[in-house]
Amino acid sequence: MNRRDDLLERVTDHVLEQGLIGLTLRPVAAAIGTSDRMLIYHFGSRDALVSAVVDAATQRAIDEVDALPAAAGVRAGVNALWAAYRTEPLHRCLHVYCQAAATGLIGQEPYLSDARASNERWATALAGYLGRCGAPADVVGRIVTLVDSSLYGFHLDLATDRPEELARGVDDLARAAAGLAGA
Structure with missing residues (x-):
């Protein structure tokens, strides 16, 4: 690992903490x-x-999604994804992205282009995971759009809402995603 990569890893660890x-x-x-x-x-x-840290945190999140075992169907997959969102290290990785968005960094350059590239990589990881859970290739993109945006909203609500209420909402989302998948 070169010096820049080492510094980036250490700064990313610091930001995650x-x-x-x-x-x-x-x-x-x-x-x-x-x-x-x-x-x-x-x-x-x-x-x-900051762009490099957000990208590194996104990569760590992608690695976590890539490591998730396939669930028995799209509904179970969305619920398993939500469980992963609420645990470390994925929770903190996603929190960094939310903080960047909340501070207005994501919507303006020099962050906008980097965020779009990270979002594309993230969507690809989610599509791969949901595909492993049985989402058909012809609708997995629609499912990813629905699930990704919704889970980010639920993630933000963790600060104020009861976990059991959010779990019911996530399961409603999971049923809708399964419906799109034809399950």
Whole structure:
């Protein structure tokens, strides 16, 4: 692993632990045992570092989805995906993306292009997982759109809503996704 990759891993670990909101170079550099000048040298700017961290967190989330075993059907798959969303490390990885979106980073450059690329990779991972759970190839894209947007909303609601209420809502979503799959 080269120095830049090592720094990115350590900054990503720090952000997953501490959050993305309010990230400044000097404190994060001190926390990981380097200097802000070293971060600038390897990443060019704070914006480039944040983009790289969001991308790294997305990759970690993709790796988690890729490692999920296939469930017995789309409904079970959506519910299993929700269970994974609520546990570490996927929960924190998704939280970083939500923080980036909440702070307006995702909707403007230089983050917009990076976010779109990450979203495409994320959708591909979800499609692969839901395909392994039995979603037909001709509708898996529609199912991914429904499930991805909905689960992000449920994920945000974890801060305020009761888990059992969210679980019922997720199961309703899972039934709808299974219906799209023809199950």
